[in-house]
Amino acid sequence: MPKITGWERDYWQGMLPQVERLAHERNEPALAQLAKEVFAYWREERHLSESSIRNPLTNLRNQIKQLPLTEQNSYLTDSGSGSIWRSNMFASRSRSGCS
Secondary structure, three states: OOOOOOHHHHHHHHHHHHHHHHOOOOOOHHHHHHHHHHHHHHHOOOOOOHHHHHHHHHHHHHHHHHHOOOOOOOEEEEEEEHHHHHHHOOOOEEOOOOO
């Protein structure tokens, strides 16, 4: 697994409050837009090529997976439960319930 860089950590910590707020509001369109903005930032500001985005994407997915599922950021589906921010912020992880 690639090591998270300082800029990735700082970027994630800076965007986490916005992600949490949008997840709490269950604002899936805004989360999807935020995901697009993250990719644009990586390409335009960090000058990463499509193939170079793989490591920051994996690191971001791993950061998201470490966040606890709560009633505020989760929802139930027919097949179990999911997380708004995990499904829209580049990661999907099935859980049988939320904590």
